[in-house]
Amino acid sequence: MPALEFDALSKTYGTLRALDDLSFTVGSGEIFGFVGSNGAGKSTTMRIALGVLAADSGEVRWDGRPLDFEARRHVGYMPEERGLYPKMKVGEQLVYLSRLHGLGTRDATSAMERWTEILGIAERRGDEVQKLSLGNQQRVQLAAALVHDPEILILDEPFSGLDPVAVDVMSRVLRDRADAGAPVIFSSHQLELVERLCDRVGIIKAGSMVTTGAVDDLRSSTAPRWLVDAPGAPPGWTAGLAGVTTVSTDGTRSIVEVADAPDAEQAVLRAALSTGPVREFARHRPSLTELYRHVVSENAAGGAPVPGATASVAVPAA
Amino acid sequence: MSAPARSGAWEGVRLVAGREITQRIRTKSFLWTTVVLLVLVVLATVGASFLMRSETVLQVGVTDETASLSESVTATAESLGASVEVVTVSEADGRSQVTDEELDALVVGSADDFSVVAKSTLDATLSTVFGLLDQQATLAGEILALGGDPAAVSSAVASAAPDVESLDPPPEVDGSQIIAGFVVGILLFISLQICGQLVAQGVVEEKTSRVVELLLVTLRPWQLMTGKVLGIGAVGLGQVAVIAGAGVVTASALGLTDSIKLDLGATALWTTAWFVVGFTMYALLFAATAALVSRQEEVAAVTTPILLLMMFPYIVGVSVAPWAPDNPLVVWLSYIPFTSPLIMPIRVALDAVPDWHVVAALAGNLVVIPVLVWLSGRIYSNAVLRTGSRIKVADAFRGA
Numbered sequence: 001m002p003a004l005e006f007d008a009l010s011k012t013y014g015t016l017r018a019l020d021d022l023s024f025t026v027g028s029g030e031i032f033g034f035v036g037s038n039g040a041g042k043s044t045t046m047r048i049a050l051g052v053l054a055a056d057s058g059e060v061r062w063d064g065r066p067l068d069f070e071a072r073r074h075v076g077y078m079p080e081e082r083g084l085y086p087k088m089k090v091g092e093q094l095v096y097l098s099r100l101h102g103l104g105t106r107d108a109t110s111a112m113e114r115w116t117e118i119l120g121i122a123e124r125r126g127d128e129v130q131k132l133s134l135g136n137q138q139r140v141q142l143a144a145a146l147v148h149d150p151e152i153l154i155l156d157e158p159f160s161g162l163d164p165v166a167v168d169v170m171s172r173v174l175r176d177r178a179d180a181g182a183p184v185i186f187s188s189h190q191l192e193l194v195e196r197l198c199d200r201v202g203i204i205k206a207g208s209m210v211t212t213g214a215v216d217d218l219r220s221s222t223a224p225r226w227l228v229d230a231p232g233a234p235p236g237w238t239a240g241l242a243g244v245t246t247v248s249t250d251g252t253r254s255i256v257e258v259a260d261a262p263d264a265e266q267a268v269l270r271a272a273l274s275t276g277p278v279r280e281f282a283r284h285r286p287s288l289t290e291l292y293r294h295v296v297s298e299n300a301a302g303g304a305p306v307p308g309a310t311a312s313v314a315v316p317a318a
Numbered sequence: 319m320s321a322p323a324r325s326g327a328w329e330g331v332r333l334v335a336g337r338e339i340t341q342r343i344r345t346k347s348f349l350w351t352t353v354v355l356l357v358l359v360v361l362a363t364v365g366a367s368f369l370m371r372s373e374t375v376l377q378v379g380v381t382d383e384t385a386s387l388s389e390s391v392t393a394t395a396e397s398l399g400a401s402v403e404v405v406t407v408s409e410a411d412g413r414s415q416v417t418d419e420e421l422d423a424l425v426v427g428s429a430d431d432f433s434v435v436a437k438s439t440l441d442a443t444l445s446t447v448f449g450l451l452d453q454q455a456t457l458a459g460e461i462l463a464l465g466g467d468p469a470a471v472s473s474a475v476a477s478a479a480p481d482v483e484s485l486d487p488p489p490e491v492d493g494s495q496i497i498a499g500f501v502v503g504i505l506l507f508i509s510l511q512i513c514g515q516l517v518a519q520g521v522v523e524e525k526t527s528r529v530v531e532l533l534l535v536t537l538r539p540w541q542l543m544t545g546k547v548l549g550i551g552a553v554g555l556g557q558v559a560v561i562a563g564a565g566v567v568t569a570s571a572l573g574l575t576d577s578i579k580l581d582l583g584a585t586a587l588w589t590t591a592w593f594v595v596g597f598t599m600y601a602l603l604f605a606a607t608a609a610l611v612s613r614q615e616e617v618a619a620v621t622t623p624i625l626l627l628m629m630f631p632y633i634v635g636v637s638v639a640p641w642a643p644d645n646p647l648v649v650w651l652s653y654i655p656f657t658s659p660l661i662m663p664i665r666v667a668l669d670a671v672p673d674w675h676v677v678a679a680l681a682g683n684l685v686v687i688p689v690l691v692w693l694s695g696r697i698y699s700n701a702v703l704r705t706g707s708r709i710k711v712a713d714a715f716r717g718a
Contacts, residue, residue, distance in 0.1 A: 083528030100536040
C-alpha cells in the first residue's frame with residue numbers, strides 16, 4: 001500500500017521555528033485530519049508538500065519516492081488562501097486547471113462537467129467566478145482540487161465557509177476519494193467534523209506533531225472516565241476516594257477519572273449511591289474537542305504529552 | 319482514468335499563453351483600444367492623401383491649338399518634381415475654369431507662340447515650366463535659323479549637368495514620411511505601454527487572487543511568466559499587425575503609394591519587428607517588477623520607472639525625429655537597447671537610416687534579451703509567492 005510520508009520536516013522563518021522535525025504518515029485510502037491552533041504549522045506543512053514552499057530540511061515522499069514536481073501533478077490541492085481567477089468563467093477555469101495537470105481538452109471538459117454536477121454548481125459554469133457567492137466559490141475551489149482525478153488530496157480547511165449541505169457533499173466526496181485509494185489529508189478547526197470523518201487525526205502544536213492516531217485510540221489513551229449524575233452529592237464528594245479525580249462538574253453531573261484497573265469505578269458508584277439516588281452512571285468517552293483542549297493546555301502548561309500517545313504512530317493495517 | 323503524460327515544459331507555457339490570448343481578446347478594453355487605434359491610423363492615412371494631392375497635382379488646360387504642347391508640359395513638370403494633369407478644353411470653358419480655380423493655368427494661342435492664362439498669378443512651378451518651354455521654343459527657332467539641329471542641341475544641353483559629389487547629402491523627407499513617423503512612434507508607444515501594463519496587471523492579479531499558489535503546483539515560475547509574456551505579446555502583435563495592415567491597405571486603396579517617397583511595406587514590417595523586440599524587453603521588466611507587489615494599487619508605483627524609460631525616447635521620437643532624423647540625440651537613442659524600439663522605427667519611416675544599421679541595432683537589443691530573461695525570471699520566481707508588503711528588488715534578486 002503506498003503511503004504519503006512526511007519525514008522530519010523543519011522550517012524556520014527568521015527566528016520563528018514554524019516546523020520542528022515534523023513527521024507523520026498518511027496511508028492510501030485513509031482520511032487524515034490535521035488539527036492544531038492557528039499558526040501551529042498546518043498550512044506550512046501542506047505548502048511544503050505542494051512545493052510552493054521549500055523546507056529547510058526533511059522531505060515528503062509518496063510511495064517511497066520524493067513527491068517532486070512531476071508527482072505533484074497528481075495531487076489535488078486546496079490552498080488556505082483561496083485562489084481562482086476572479087474574471088474567468090467557472091467552466092473554462094476548471095478545464096484550464098485540469099489541463100495544467102496534464103489532461104487533454106476532452107478529458108478535462110468531461111471532468112469539469114462531472115465535478116460541477118457533483119458539487120452542485122453545474123448551472124454556474126458560464127459565470128465568472130467573482131459573480132458567485134463565497135460558498136459557491138468554495139465549491140469551485142474544491143472542484144479545482146478534484147477535477148484532474150488526483151491520486152492524493154491535500155486540502156487546507158476545505159470545510160470553512162460551507163453550508164451544512166455543502167459540508168455533507170464535501171464529506172462524501174472525500175470519503176469516495178479515500179475509498180478509491182487516495183490518501184486524503186485535510187486541516188480543520190471543526191473538530192466534530194474531523195472526529196466523524198477521519199480515520200486518523202494528528203494534533204500539531206508549535207510545529208511538532210503532539211499526537212497522531214485513530215480517534216478511538218486517542219480517546220482510550222486517557223485514563224478511564226465515568227459520568228455520574230448524583231443530585232444529592234455534595235461538592236467534593238469524591239475527595240476521599242483513592243486514585244479518583246473529578247475532571248469536571250456540570251450541575252449535578254460530574255466526570256471523574258479513575259485508575260486504569262478492573263472495577264475501579266465500582267468504588268465511585270458506591271460513594272455516589274451513599275449520597276442519595278444516582279440517575280446516570282456511564283463510561284465517558286472524551287470528544288476530540290476535549291482531547292484537543294487537553295493536549296493544547298497540557299503542553300501550554302509545560303506538562304508531558306498525552307499519556308499513551310506517541311509522537312508518530314504507524315499506519316494501522318487497513 | 320490516469321492523466322496522459324504531458325509533452326514537456328513548453329506544453330505548460332503554451333497553455334498559459336493560450337489562456338492569456340483567449341481571455342484578453344474578449345475584454346472590452348482590448349476591443350476599444352483596437353478600434354480607436356484603427357480609426358486613428360486610417361484617418362491619418364486619409365489625411366496624408368489629401369495633403370499629397372493638394373501639394374502636387376496641378377491642373378493645366380490646353381486648347382485644340384496648343385494640345386501638342388501637353389507632352390512637353392508634363393515632362394518638364396516631372397523633371398521639376400511636380401505632377402501635372404493636362405486636360406483639353408475650349409478656350410471659353412478653359413477661361414471660366416481658371417476663374418473657378420478648377421484649372422491652375424490655361425495655354426492659349428498656338429504651339430509656337432503660346433500664352434498662359436492664370437487667375438491672379440501663375441503657380442511658381444508652372445511659371446518655371448512655361449518659362450523653360452518658351453526658352454526651348456525660342457532656342458529651337460534660333461538654332462534652326464542658324465542651320466543647326468534643335469534636337470541634337472537640346473540633347474547636348476540636357477546632358478550638360480554639373481557633376482556634384484555630395485559628402486553629406488541632406489535627408490529628403492516628404493510629408494508622407496513625417497506622418498508615418500508620427501503614426502509609427504505613437505502606435506508603438508501606445509501598444510508597448512498597454513501590453514506592458516497588461517503583463518504587470520496580469521502578474522499582480524494572480525498574486526492578489528492567490529491563484530498563483532494553485533498554478534505553481536503544476537507550473538514552474540518561468541513557465542508562468544513566459545507564457546504570460548508570450549500570450550499577451552501575441553495579442554499585442556496581432557493588434558499592431560492589424561493596425562499597420564489597415565494603414566497600408568488604406569494607403570494603397572487611396573492610390574497613395576505611387577506618389578510618395580514612403581516605403582510602406584518596409585515601414586510596416588520594421589514596425590512589427592520592433593514591436594516584438596520592444597515588447598519582449600519591456601514585458602520582462604514589467605513582469606519582474608509587478609511580482610514585487612501584491613495589490614493592483616501598487617502596480618503604478620513600481621512600474622513608473624519603466625514608463626519613464628519608455629516616455630523619454632517616445633517624446634524625442636515624435637518631437638525631434640520627424641524634423642531632424644539625424645539629430646545626434648535621436649541617432650544615439652535609436653541604437654541603445656530599450657530606447658531603440660521606440661525611435662528606430664521612426665527613423666525607418668523617415669528613410670533616414672540604412673538597413674544594415676537597423677539590423678545592427680536590432681541585434682544589439684536581441685543580445686540584451688537573454689540577460690533580461692535570466693534577471694527577470696529570477697526576480698519573478700523569488701517574489702511571486704511572497705504576498706504582503708512590497709518586496710525590495712535586491713531581496714527578490716538574492717532570494718532572501
